[in-house]
Amino acid sequence: MSSPVLTATHRDAVGTSLIAFERFVRINHVTVFRLAACLLGDAEKAEDVVEDLFVELWCRKDRALSTAELLPAAVDRCLDRATTSPLHDALRRVGSPERTGWLLHDVLNFPAARTAELLARTEPGFGLDLDRTRVALSTFLKP
Secondary structure, rough: OOOOOOOOHHHHHHHHHHHHHHHHHHHHHHHHHHHHHHHHHHHHHHHHHHHHHHHEEEHHHOOOOOOOHHHHHHHHHHHOOOOOOOOHHHHHOOOOHHHHHHHHHHHHHHHHHHHHHHHHOOOOOOOOHHHHHOOOOOOOOOO
């Protein structure tokens, strides 16, 4: 008796990969869009960033995907495309995962436990990072 895993064709493997990628997109699209819209202030520009990001991820040779990598990459991409403002300049000075956590928690009101989970952090570790990020941003935004 042969195993379906051992006898899978390349087409089956690609199909499974596509199914996994589609699930990944469905799970993460709304969150990535909310981050992009928040940073860019324009739904159309936000959707362009989201689409470009997911297309780029699909085209990568290694398709190991994680939300903890996706969300900071989305924020980075948005900051690259955003009109310069004091907040955007301050966010550029903070580490990528930290600013992403701050945006999710303090701006988009994600619960701390969910934000920590999305960024593959422990809740206490996320809390410490969030406190440091708040202090850094308040320092960078002082007149």
